[in-house]
Amino acid sequence: MDGHHRLTMTHTDLRTTPAGRVGATGGVSGALWRRPWLRGSLTLAPPLLWLGVIYLASLAVMLVTSLWSVNPLTNKVEATWTLANFQQIFTSTYLVIIARTIGMALLVTATTALVAFPLAYYMARVASKRTRNLLFTLIVLPLWASYIARVYAWIVILQQGGTLDWFFAKIGLPEPNIGYTNVAMWIVYSYIWLPYMVIPIFGALERIPPSYLEASADLGARGGTTLRRVILPMVLPGVAAGSIFTFSLTLGDFITPILVGGAGSSFIGNVIYSNIGVAGNLPFAAALAVVPIVIMIVYLVAANLAGASKEVS
Amino acid sequence: MRRSTHVIAATFAAAAALVLASCGSSGSGGTSSSGPASADSGSSQAADGGSSSSAPAAAPKPPTADEPLPTSIGDGEGELNLIAWEGYAQPDWVQPFEKDTGCTVNAKYAGSSNEMVSLMANGGGGQFDMVSASGDAGLRLIYSGDVKPVNVDLVPEWKNFYKFLQSPDFNTIDGKHYGVSYEFGPNVLLYNTDTFTAAPDSWSVLYSDQYKGKVTVPNNPIQIADAALYLSKSQPDLGITDPYELTQPQFDAAVNLLKQQRPLIKKYWDLASQEITLFQSNAVVVGAAWPYQTNTLVAAKAPVADTIPKEGATGWADTWMLASKAPHPNCAYKYLQWATTPTVQAQQAIYFGETPVNTKACAEMDKLAAGSCSQYHADAPESYFETIKFWKTPLAQCGDGSADCVTYTAWQSAWTDITG
Numbered sequence: 144m145d146g147h148h149r150l151t152m153t154h155t156d157l158r159t160t161p162a163g164r165v166g167a168t169g170g171v172s173g174a175l176w177r178r179p180w181l182r183g184s185l186t187l188a189p190p191l192l193w194l195g196v197i198y199l200a201s202l203a204v205m206l207v208t209s210l211w212s213v214n215p216l217t218n219k220v221e222a223t224w225t226l227a228n229f230q231q232i233f234t235s236t237y238l239v240i241i242a243r244t245i246g247m248a249l250l251v252t253a254t255t256a257l258v259a260f261p262l263a264y265y266m267a268r269v270a271s272k273r274t275r276n277l278l279f280t281l282i283v284l285p286l287w288a289s290y291i292a293r294v295y296a297w298i299v300i301l302q303q304g305g306t307l308d309w310f311f312a313k314i315g316l317p318e319p320n321i322g323y324t325n326v327a328m329w330i331v332y333s334y335i336w337l338p339y340m341v342i343p344i345f346g347a348l349e350r351i352p353p354s355y356l357e358a359s360a361d362l363g364a365r366g367g368t369t370l371r372r373v374i375l376p377m378v379l380p381g382v383a384a385g386s387i388f389t390f391s392l393t394l395g396d397f398i399t400p401i402l403v404g405g406a407g408s409s410f411i412g413n414v415i416y417s418n419i420g421v422a423g424n425l426p427f428a429a430a431l432a433v434v435p436i437v438i439m440i441v442y443l444v445a446a447n448l449a450g451a452s453k454e455v456s
Numbered sequence: 457m458r459r460s461t462h463v464i465a466a467t468f469a470a471a472a473a474l475v476l477a478s479c480g481s482s483g484s485g486g487t488s489s490s491g492p493a494s495a496d497s498g499s500s501q502a503a504d505g506g507s508s509s510s511a512p513a514a515a516p517k518p519p520t521a522d523e524p525l526p527t528s529i530g531d532g533e534g535e536l537n538l539i540a541w542e543g544y545a546q547p548d549w550v551q552p553f554e555k556d557t558g559c560t561v562n563a564k565y566a567g568s569s570n571e572m573v574s575l576m577a578n579g580g581g582g583q584f585d586m587v588s589a590s591g592d593a594g595l596r597l598i599y600s601g602d603v604k605p606v607n608v609d610l611v612p613e614w615k616n617f618y619k620f621l622q623s624p625d626f627n628t629i630d631g632k633h634y635g636v637s638y639e640f641g642p643n644v645l646l647y648n649t650d651t652f653t654a655a656p657d658s659w660s661v662l663y664s665d666q667y668k669g670k671v672t673v674p675n676n677p678i679q680i681a682d683a684a685l686y687l688s689k690s691q692p693d694l695g696i697t698d699p700y701e702l703t704q705p706q707f708d709a710a711v712n713l714l715k716q717q718r719p720l721i722k723k724y725w726d727l728a729s730q731e732i733t734l735f736q737s738n739a740v741v742v743g744a745a746w747p748y749q750t751n752t753l754v755a756a757k758a759p760v761a762d763t764i765p766k767e768g769a770t771g772w773a774d775t776w777m778l779a780s781k782a783p784h785p786n787c788a789y790k791y792l793q794w795a796t797t798p799t800v801q802a803q804q805a806i807y808f809g810e811t812p813v814n815t816k817a818c819a820e821m822d823k824l825a826a827g828s829c830s831q832y833h834a835d836a837p838e839s840y841f842e843t844i845k846f847w848k849t850p851l852a853q854c855g856d857g858s859a860d861c862v863t864y865t866a867w868q869s870a871w872t873d874i875t876g
Contacts, residue, residue, distance in 0.1 A: 213865065231869075236869075236872060236873040236876055237872075237876075239876060240872075240876050298733070302733065302737050302739060303737045303738060303739040304737045304738065304739075305737070322737075322739060323722060323723040323734075323739070401675075401726050402730075404723075405721075405722060405723050406718055406719075406721040406722070406723060406724055406875060407718070407875070407876065409872070409875060409876045414872055414876070417677075417868060417871075417872065418868060423570075423573070423596075423865070424865050424868065
C-alpha cells in the first residue's frame, strides 16, 4: 500500500514541479527531461533507422536496379539506364500473369470475408465466453503449423484419388479431380489466410454496442435491415483491415503456385523468382517487383478510404 | 475491456502477419540477396534475344584461364567446404575420406543449378572450395570467373574416365579443365505400363493429344532443349544440330511446339517428389523424368518404366569444380582424387541412380548391388552415351563461331511465356 502511494506521489510531483524534481535527479534523465525534442528523437531513432536505411534504402536500390540492364556477354548488371524492363512487363505474357495474381488475390479476399463473417459474428455475439475462447484457439492454432505442411495436406486432399475424390465417389458423385488447378490454389489460399480475416472482423463486431442493435430493433428494423444498415457499416473497417492481409499475402506468394498450381498457375512472385534464380536477370526481376508495390499502394489507399486505418489504429 | 480485446486481436493479427510476411520474404529475400550476386557474377545470359546481336562472335576468354596450376598437392588444410547436390556428400564415402586426410568435410546442399551459381558468386566468396555443378551451370561459373582450372594430372583416375567426359565442352575450354567430371545420367521418358503395353519409341507421346491432361514435364527452361532435340529428328529441315545452340528460327519452332504442348500438361513439376506423386495417383501417365523417379516408383511397386526414345535424350553431367577463391585447395584436390576412385564412384552411382564417369566402377557397382552396373548403364558402350545431349548453358556464341544463338535469358522469358 505504501509503495503504491509513493508511486502516485512521484507522478504527481513530476507533473506539478518538473524542474525541481529533475534538478534533483540530474544527469541524463534530467537532460532528457529538459529537452523533449531530444527524448523524441532518441525514441524514434532506432525505428526510423530501420525503416529508412534497411527498408526504404533497399527498396530504392531495387527501383534503381530495375532501370539498369544486364550485359549480354558477361551477364553482369550494368548501370546503363533503360526502360526496356518495364516495356517488357507490358507484353501479353506478363499482363496475363499479373491479372491472374490480382484476380486470385481479390477472389481469395472475397471468399475469406464471406466465410469469416458468420464465424466471427457467432464468436463475437452468440457464443458463450468459453466457446468463444475455444473457437479463437481453433482459428489461431493452424498458424502454429508450418505453411508448407498445411499446403501439403491440401495436396493430399485435392489430388487425383485423394480424400476429396474418395469422398465424392463414396456419395456417388463424379470425382471433381481439381488437384493442380487454379481452383485448388483458390481453396488453399482461402484456407490458409482465413485467420487473418476472422480476427479483425471479430474485433469490429465485438465493439458494436448491444444498445445499437436494441435501438435498431426498437425502431422496427428486422434482422436483415439491422445487418445491412447497422452491422455491416460498422464491420466494414474490420473487413478492410483483414483484406489487407489476405490480399497482400496472396499477392506476394509464390510457394502455393509451385506446390498446388497446374499448368498456367504462375504468379508474379514465381516469375520474379525464376528471373533471379534461373536467369540471373536481376533488373527485370526488380522491374517486375515494382508491380505488386504499385498494386498495394492503390489497394491500401482504397482500404484506407473504407476505414481500415481506423480499425488497425 | 472490449477495446483492449480488440487491440489484442488486431495486434495479434498484425504480428502474425508480420511473422508470415517476414517468413515469406526470407524465402524470397534469401533468393534476392543471392540474386544480385548471381547476376554480378554473370550467372547466365543477356537481357533478351534482341540485345544478343551486340555480342562479339568469339567466345570471351574465361577470367581465370591463366591461373597457374599446382604441380603437386600439399598438406591438407583440415577442412573442405562443398556445395553439392543432396546425396552427393554421404557419410559412406565422406567419413573414410575425413579419416584418411584429416580434412573435415562441410557440405551445403543446393536445390538447383541456379542456387549453386548464386552460392558460388565471387569465386565461392573465399568460403566454398568446390561445387558439384551440372552442365547447365558450368559455363556460367567459368565465364564469370568463379571457378579456376584444375590440373587433371593430379587426379590419377581421370584417365579411366569415359573419353567423352574427360574434356567435355561444358567444363573444358581451350584445353583447360575447369573441374573434373563426376557422375551423369539421361533425362528419360517415364510412362505408365498399364497405359503403354510397349515402351513408346518416340518423345512424340509428350506432344500428342492422345494423352491430354496426363502429361508432366519439368518446370525448367532447359526443357526447351528437349523440344529442340525432338524437332532435330522430326523436322530435320530446321537444321538443329545442338539443342542448346539454337538460332532464332530454330528456337521459335521449339517454343511453338511447347506452346502446343501446354494444354496437354497436367503439371510442370518443380520437385522430383511431385512427379512421383503424380504418377502414383495416376494423375499422369507419361512424362519427362530422371532415373531417380523411376527407381523410387518401381521400388514403391508403381506400374511404371522408363525408356530413351529413338530421338535420344538430354541429360545431366556433374562436374566437381574448384572455386577461384578456394580456401582449402589441397583438401579439394585430395577430394577430387578420392571421389573419382571406382569405389566412391560406384557408391555414388547406386545411391543417386546415375552413371559413374570412371569406367572401372562397373565391377565395384555389381559388388555393392548385383546388376546395378547394367541397370545404370555403367557398362554401356560410348555409342549409347552419344545419344545423350548433356545440359550446357545456352550462350549467344554458337558452335560455328557465330553469335546468333539465343541466350539463356531469352530461354527463361520464353519459358515464362509457355508455362505462365
